[in-house]
Amino acid sequence: MKKLLTIALLLCITTIANSQIIRAELTATGLTCSMCSKATYNQLISIPEVEKVEPDLNNTTFIIHFKSNTPVTISNLKKKVEDAGFAVGELIVLFKLDNQFAENNTSFVLDNITYKFMDTKSNTLNGEVKLKILDKGYIVDKEYKKLANMSNQYPSYGGNNNNIYHIKAL
Amino acid sequence: MTEPASNMPAKSFGIRNMNALMFEADGKLNYHNMPELMWGINKKWMVHVQGFISNRQEGGFETEGGSLYAKYRFFKDDLKSHFRMALYGRYSLNKADIHQQEIETMGHNTGYEAGFIATQLLHKVAISSSLSYEKALDNKPNYKFPITESNSALNYTLSVGKLMLPKVYTSYKQVNVNLMLELLGQRLNGNKKSYLDIAPSVQFIINSQARIDLAYRQELYSSMIRTAPNGVILKFEYTFFNAFK
Numbered sequence: 190m191k192k193l194l195t196i197a198l199l200l201c202i203t204t205i206a207n208s209q210i211i212r213a214e215l216t217a218t219g220l221t222c223s224m225c226s227k228a229t230y231n232q233l234i235s236i237p238e239v240e241k242v243e244p245d246l247n248n249t250t251f252i253i254h255f256k257s258n259t260p261v262t263i264s265n266l267k268k269k270v271e272d273a274g275f276a277v278g279e280l281i282v283l284f285k286l287d288n289q290f291a292e293n294n295t296s297f298v299l300d301n302i303t304y305k306f307m308d309t310k311s312n313t314l315n316g317e318v319k320l321k322i323l324d325k326g327y328i329v330d331k332e333y334k335k336l337a338n339m340s341n342q343y344p345s346y347g348g349n350n351n352n353i354y355h356i357k358a359l
Numbered sequence: 360m361t362e363p364a365s366n367m368p369a370k371s372f373g374i375r376n377m378n379a380l381m382f383e384a385d386g387k388l389n390y391h392n393m394p395e396l397m398w399g400i401n402k403k404w405m406v407h408v409q410g411f412i413s414n415r416q417e418g419g420f421e422t423e424g425g426s427l428y429a430k431y432r433f434f435k436d437d438l439k440s441h442f443r444m445a446l447y448g449r450y451s452l453n454k455a456d457i458h459q460q461e462i463e464t465m466g467h468n469t470g471y472e473a474g475f476i477a478t479q480l481l482h483k484v485a486i487s488s489s490l491s492y493e494k495a496l497d498n499k500p501n502y503k504f505p506i507t508e509s510n511s512a513l514n515y516t517l518s519v520g521k522l523m524l525p526k527v528y529t530s531y532k533q534v535n536v537n538l539m540l541e542l543l544g545q546r547l548n549g550n551k552k553s554y555l556d557i558a559p560s561v562q563f564i565i566n567s568q569a570r571i572d573l574a575y576r577q578e579l580y581s582s583m584i585r586t587a588p589n590g591v592i593l594k595f596e597y598t599f600f601n602a603f604k
Contacts, residue, residue: 219402219443227531227567228368228600235601246528272601274369274402 208299210261211283211317213253217270218278218329220249225275232269238262260300264351267326278329280322281359289314291358294343303353307343308336312358320356325349362430362447363478363487367405372602373397379466381590389587390414391466398603405430411466416455424453426464434477441480447491448473457495457502460552460583461545462512468495468504474514483522490515493545509549517542520562535564543576547583554581556588570596 215233220226226246233242233251238259243252255261263282270277289297291314296305307323325333325347337347346355367373375395380388395409407428414420427450434444449472451464464470474491494511497503504510518541525533539560546553560574572594581588 223528223531223533223535223564223567224570224598225368228371228598230531231600244531246531271402272370274367274371274399276402 208284208286208289208297209257210255210299211285212255213261213263213266213283214250214279214281215253215266215270215277216248216250216279217275218249219275225273229270229273229275232273233266236262236265236269238265262351263302263322263354271326277327280327281319282322282356284318284320285316286314286318289318294345296353301352304356305345305353307346307355307357309356309358314358319359321359323355323357362428362476363485367397367399367598368600369399369401370601370603371399372599373399373596375594375596378593379590380592381587383587389590392420393466403432405432409465411451411453413455413466421455423455423466424451424469426451442477444475444477446473446475453498454501455498457498457504459586460508460547460550461554461585461588462493462495462510462547464493464495469498470495470510472514485518485520487518487520488516509547509552511548513546513548515544515546531567535562535567537562537564539574541574545583552583554583554585554588555579558592560592568598568600570594570598572596 217229220229223246226244226249230242230244230251233239233253238255238261239253240256241254245252253266266280267277291306291309292311293306293309296303304320323336340347343355345353373396375397377393377395379391381391383389390413392412393409395407397405397407399405409426409428410422411424411426412420412422416423428447430445430447432443432445434442449464451469451471453467453469455467457468459467462468462470464472470493472491472493474489476487476489478485478487491514492511493514495504518539520537520539522535522537524536539562541558541560542555543558544553544555556576556578558574558576560572563571565571572592574592576588576590576592578585578588
């Protein structure tokens, strides 16, 4: 029985070889001047896997393009924004997926990182898909508190683990 | 000029030079030069070290003192609302003579100041207000604070600033132009004397890294003795990003 459960669990977690992260849209909070924005830009561009950063100064959003075939460490983005003295208010990551089934609490693995769906309607995602990171530090505190109250639906949510991210399909 | 409630970027280092040309009633010009080093420690804390140089003393330019300033930002930001608050404190040393009832720990009195500032950003307009307690001590070694005078005060400021240019941001290289109007008041706790000044200013931010402020400060009313309340203030500032690992 245990074996069957394990197999069933493993089937839920699929690793897709040709999926990848293409870019990210990061909105920072606390940026009110162009100096603050430039400090954040300088931090983000220093990440090795980042190819290009396009700042949208009017909306304090940065569009971050990643080098192809290079693993992306999501936590680096948060760390660099915090290093500049600011915080991530929203992070939307553009994934390229290959017929990925999405349902709450199912997940996939990319470059040894688990991405688990949350607050998402069951569907199949194919091609370029925007996924929003819902973990603490990637959304504003108010939104985090709301989601943390739903821990009975999402048992893995609320931990501070850089190996698993909770994502919502937009 | 009051500091805003927002901090400078963390791990950055800034240099600033403030120049004030203040007019004495008899026509004499008081020149104050205040070089300043600024350090953004993290997103909560920043500190400044400042020196006070002036030509007020006989014999020309002299370093009269210095100060240490710290600011702690404690309000959280949201995606949509931009309201922030900070606590700040300054401790200053000054050895110059005490020649006015106004208490000013920036360049005149030994003493300290502690207060808080709140800033609300509405689109391109920033409204800031601060309240602080300021206490003057003896200007050691030669000048004791007169026991007949009030040695503490409440300070209050209200400022409105507006980003005039650019209309739409397209790059960090665009020069930003801000217009600001500030009201600065003080009330001496001991004798209830007070003043209120107005200070219009224009601010240029160049290459998102350098900043120039040009201001004129004018007394609106005063019931206390002040040596040179009116004058021109010119401030230069340059930020080195990610100067600390």
